[in-house]
Amino acid sequence: MNREQAHFIAICSDSVGETAEAVVRATLRQFELQDTEIKRVMNVRTEDEISEVMEEVHRRGGFVAYTLVQPELREAIREEAVRLNVRAVDVMGPMMQAFIDTFNDTPKRLPGLLHRLDEDYFRRVEAVEFAVNNDDGKDVGAILKADLVLLGVSRVSKTPLSIFLAHKGLKVMNYPVVPELAPPTQLREIGSTKLVGLTIDAEQLVNIRAERLKSMGLPDQAHYASLDRVKQELDYARNLYESLGCPMIDVTGRAIEETAVLIMKQIKQR
Amino acid sequence: MNREQAHFIAICSDSVGETAEAVVRATLRQFELQDTEIKRVMNVRTEDEISEVMEEVHRRGGFVAYTLVQPELREAIREEAVRLNVRAVDVMGPMMQAFIDTFNDTPKRLPGLLHRLDEDYFRRVEAVEFAVNNDDGKDVGAILKADLVLLGVSRVSKTPLSIFLAHKGLKVMNYPVVPELAPPTQLREIGSTKLVGLTIDAEQLVNIRAERLKSMGLPDQAHYASLDRVKQELDYARNLYESLGCPMIDVTGRAIEETAVLIMKQIKQR
Structure with a gap:
């Protein structure tokens, strides 16, 4: 099979994308897809980087899974998803919302906290x-x-x-x-x-x-x-x-x- | 702090709950919550088991994150969430939907595939x-x-x-x-x-x-x-x-x- 014909999934993260890839792989096991390509784009900080990923996802007929915490980047990926008619799965968003709603806490929204050297x-x-x-x-x-x-x-x-x-x-x-x-x-x-x-x-x-x-x-x-x-x-x-x-x-x-x-x-x- | 007063998060999975816990922990790092308790309930197969988890989540004022693939169990947890006014975060659902919509494939919906001995x-x-x-x-x-x-x-x-x-x-x-x-x-x-x-x-x-x-x-x-x-x-x-x-x-x-x-x-x- 031509490499370009593989089922394409992009991971777009302001950290390393480990969490998003874990969810993608777990989900993948529920399907029989023969040929898949998962591309990780990490340490994303600008809207241009997001546009670039989304253009590739659009061109290759795939979808994107993201873990972004900064509001402007989250907004940018949602806008690009609408513009290019590409599905974008927000891996951490619903969970963050549940924390906010349940425990009345505010997130730090600091990117890359996932793998702090703590x-x-x-x-x-x-x-x-x-x-x-x-x-x-x-x-x-x-x-x-x-x-x-x-x-x-x-x-x-x-x-x-x-x-x-x-x-x-x-x-x-x-x-x-x-x-x-x-x-x-x-x-x-x-x-x-x-x-x-x-x-x-x-x-x-x-x-x-x-x-x-x-x-x-x-x-x-x-x-x-x-x-x-x-x-x-x-x-x-x-x-x-x-x-x-x-x-x-x-x-x-x-x-x-x-x-x-x-x-x-x-x-x-x- | 009293154990019962901890911020309570339940993980409800038809497999071992590894993926859901990864997302919970990544999200947790975005907050300053001092005391949290994460409880994993795994290998869930019946609606009764789901009711039991949801009652505990309700009683302790927490929320639940789930990875369930069988439609009747997914439906059961959504119903219980509405009945008890408890937030339930579907960790794999949106990703499964993106696979279905993007690649026109149907999921196997077999529980516990996450850690098959393959x-x-x-x-x-x-x-x-x-x-x-x-x-x-x-x-x-x-x-x-x-x-x-x-x-x-x-x-x-x-x-x-x-x-x-x-x-x-x-x-x-x-x-x-x-x-x-x-x-x-x-x-x-x-x-x-x-x-x-x-x-x-x-x-x-x-x-x-x-x-x-x-x-x-x-x-x-x-x-x-x-x-x-x-x-x-x-x-x-x-x-x-x-x-x-x-x-x-x-x-x-x-x-x-x-x-x-x-x-x-x-x-x-x-």
Whole structure:
């Protein structure tokens, strides 16, 4: 297909356009469109920049999604949308209005606030670094510095879960459960409120491990991916969680994002 | 402040509510609200569940943001909003309508499609694992397997950038530039199109490193955080990028998300 013929969606933002793109992508999954092009235009500050985007959207028969907070730019994009008969979706406007109407507050209308280099931002960056450095329990001493320690056998999705939770600002460490290795004493020291044990359906784990072996060019009938071994590991893990008094979460059939939300809820309740 | 007095925002989703929460949080930054409570209600399937959320929102004087795709649930939440006089913000509706009107396509209206365990999902999970395992150039052999290699001196934000890009599905490796270490031959092998060199203002890096030393309980006047050493490292890095023919990106004053978008744009252009 010719590049110019792709379904064209422009994102026009006075910040980086991350929020608008998240909504576009979530919506895209509700359709079967084969070929799409998403173009981000960021740090928009002038009406000329808006006209330029809108002309391209018009020419290519697409639509635009925007996150703009300054009234004159919001007005400019609405006018261009009418003039060129192009659909323009206001991603943050209705939500801002709901805040104003519900809480009687006035917005700051400062562009680019979405990714300010604030305290919260640095906390999240630090948490991601912590999670990367403490993946797979490399340094048991770090257990005492963590906000949360995820326990689980190999391939139960500890790494991506740790990273996802780190993005929320939590210093997450993950520790691999292996029947042949005695768990470190630090796990008892930090107390069960900072622990979460992951489990999964044995057969699903067998499949995941077999895939993993294949992708590594190894025979997939190895002990590591056998049902007996997997069941033994999962039983051992469940007993360990019980003895540590830590809550258990079953990740079977759940996406990382979904499990992460469950974990965040548990933490809030503690 | 009493918990019940917090500014209450409910998120009501037939999936996990990740998209709606992203928009709520981006909007929140435009206001000065001191105390807010965001409650996610996910995997919503029935009108009763919707009534329950809406009653709580009404009681607590808040509003609701929703991502629902099934027509009967969308209708139910709109009716409850009118009945209880509660504001309900439809996060995906206007975007879905723009897709329908612009591309003449019909949505699937299948709930929970946002986080399907599809190919794209597994690719992203794999990319995150790759980035974690190949942080700080632990295994130079992996350079040849990467989609992108980030080069940079210590504390230039290689790790969080790698992870952020990995969430977009890119297998990113990062490699530390140190004047005393000869760069591995693999960097020349993969070719400049897969390389990005990071740089930063010397004084900003001095501050970042001094903070780092402090947080590690070390004296911040160390050689590592001296202006001379930092300048020497940055000069060495710039010369290396030039000899490798790889593009350079200045991260000074930029948030991770912002730098990531710049890198993604560069990759697309190549």
